[in-house]
Amino acid sequence: MGTADAQWFWRQYVGDGGITPGSLAVPFKAATLAGLAPAHVITAEVDCPRDDAEAYARRLGAAGVPVRHRRYRGMYHGFFTETDAFTKATEAVADACTSLRGVFTDGVLPA
Incomplete structure (x- = not known):
């Protein structure tokens, strides 16, 4: 590219x-990330923006924003929609749903 x-x-x-x-x-370039909604950050091991996304997750946490980050080893950008091809995609979707459920029902991200 x-x-x-x-x-x-x-x-x-x-x-x-x-x-x-x-x-x-x-959003990563904002002066502050404080006050943002809880975030679930998914990264793929083989993905050009992975490091930036993981730095964003760390910055959210440092700003006091509840954040849950998961890196999926061996996966590439866009794997999330490939549930028919990769077990890890199915896991990532389920994990995201768990985070959403936690925030929507209890107001907190699960551990």
Whole structure:
């Protein structure tokens, strides 16, 4: 993937309105993450943005935001929807559901 590809993906994400990477479109760059809702962060071992997503999870935790992070070893970007092909995808979906259930019913992320 080159620069042109990355720019195309950015436009798909934010449109052509001139939103810059330093804006609300990139929460990691916010001055503070305090006060955000609890987060369940899923990362795949073989994924270009993995390190950024894991740094975001750490930053959320440091800001006092309840965060639950799971890295799925051997998985690649987009594996989450591949439940027919990978047991780990099914596990990731179930794990995300557990987090959502905990927040929606008890107001807390499970351990």
